[in-house]
Amino acid sequence: MNTPPLLALRGIHKHFGPRPDWLERLGMHLGWLPPPARVQALDGVDVEIGAGEVLGLVGESGSGKSTLGRVAAGLLRPEHGRRLWRGAEIDATPVAAHGIQMVFQDPSASLNPRMRVGELIAEAPRTHGLITRAAQAEYVAGLLHQVGLDAGAAGRFAHQFSGGQRARIGIARALAVKPALLVCDEPVAALDVSVQAQVLNLFGELRGRLGLTYLFISHDLGVVRHLCDRVAILYLGRVVELAPADELFAAPAHPYTQALLADTPTLKAEKKHFVAIRGELPSPLAPPPGCHFHPRCPRAFARCREERPALREIAPGRHAACHLHEAAG
Ligand code: SF4
Numbered sequence: 001m002n003t004p005p006l007l008a009l010r011g012i013h014k015h016f017g018p019r020p021d022w023l024e025r026l027g028m029h030l031g032w033l034p035p036p037a038r039v040q041a042l043d044g045v046d047v048e049i050g051a052g053e054v055l056g057l058v059g060e061s062g063s064g065k066s067t068l069g070r071v072a073a074g075l076l077r078p079e080h081g082r083r084l085w086r087g088a089e090i091d092a093t094p095v096a097a098h099g100i101q102m103v104f105q106d107p108s109a110s111l112n113p114r115m116r117v118g119e120l121i122a123e124a125p126r127t128h129g130l131i132t133r134a135a136q137a138e139y140v141a142g143l144l145h146q147v148g149l150d151a152g153a154a155g156r157f158a159h160q161f162s163g164g165q166r167a168r169i170g171i172a173r174a175l176a177v178k179p180a181l182l183v184c185d186e187p188v189a190a191l192d193v194s195v196q197a198q199v200l201n202l203f204g205e206l207r208g209r210l211g212l213t214y215l216f217i218s219h220d221l222g223v224v225r226h227l228c229d230r231v232a233i234l235y236l237g238r239v240v241e242l243a244p245a246d247e248l249f250a251a252p253a254h255p256y257t258q259a260l261l262a263d264t265p266t267l268k269a270e271k272k273h274f275v276a277i278r279g280e281l282p283s284p285l286a287p288p289p290g291c292h293f294h295p296r297c298p299r300a301f302a303r304c305r306e307e308r309p310a311l312r313e314i315a316p317g318r319h320a321a322c323h324l325h326e327a328a329g
Pocket of ligand 1: 254255256291292293294295297298299300301304309321322323324
């Protein structure tokens with residue numbers, strides 16, 4: 001029997017925008033008012049992450065990657081779609097309450113400036129009954145050691161540390177409830193390049209030592225290539241390509257991924273951020289019909305403007321949402 005993935009997201013839809021009140025709904029019903037503009041952040045996303053895997057989630061600003069991370073971590077509820085944890089509906093699975101933790105880009109925002117680091121790290125495991133107050137100091141010291149900080153850090157405040165050290169504190173805090181999956185949302189984006197490398201190495205070490213699984217969100221192709229087993233490319237709320245990282249970087253299948261990599265001439269360069277692809281990312285308030293990428297796609301044809309391409313398997317373990325591959329298959 002196949003082992004179910006650690007986390008599976010099926011048919012996830014998430015919109016943002018004002019919900020009309022009863023008067024506005026009446027006006028819309030009578031045709032006096034247009035429907036309110038809503039941002040279509042996720043438009044039918046299917047991804048799964050196997051235990052011990054690192055799945056990279058890549059996209060431009062506005063692609064929906066952070067929203068997907070928050071849905072995966074349970075911080076946002078989708079309008080439609082299912083979240084499955086080891087094959088079971090996640091909301092009915094108590095382990096999910098602390099089986100998934102999030103690591104943020106700016107740990108300062110989630111670290112209470114009035115609490116000492118030891119209290120910050122111990123807060124969640126004490127709430128979940130994982131440790132007693134008597135065991136707290138030793139438990140926190142063990143976590144600080146795991147992320148490369150000494151036990152003395154427990155008595156200080158987060159603002160007394162450098163950016164890289166605060167990132168380590170954020171990771172220790174996430175690990176404190178013994179998660180199986182870390183959803184990492186641009187966790188090194190705000191750090192200097194040399195510090196980035198150290199924190200990325202720490203993620204790699206922790207994965208090996210603790211058997212962790214990561215959903216690793218980044219706009220930085222170099223970071224993703226360094227750390228991830230598979231990569232999902234997101235464009236305007238849809239997964240357009242999903243493939244093993246080495247295969248995706250060697251031979252991207254989707255025209256959007258091809259454009260991203262073509263416009264990133266050297267992944268070794270210090271700045272590996274997205275640079276301009278032909279045309280602007282369309283507004284998620286009114287995404288283009290058919291294939292969302294068609295206004296920017298050099299290979300678009302008539303069908304692309306009308307019909308959404310399904311994400312389909314184009315080779316073992318490789319998926320792309322593009323009519324060209326449908327025709328070829
Ligand atoms: Fe380009 Fe058409 Fe493929 Fe979309 S479906 S990526 S527009 S060729």
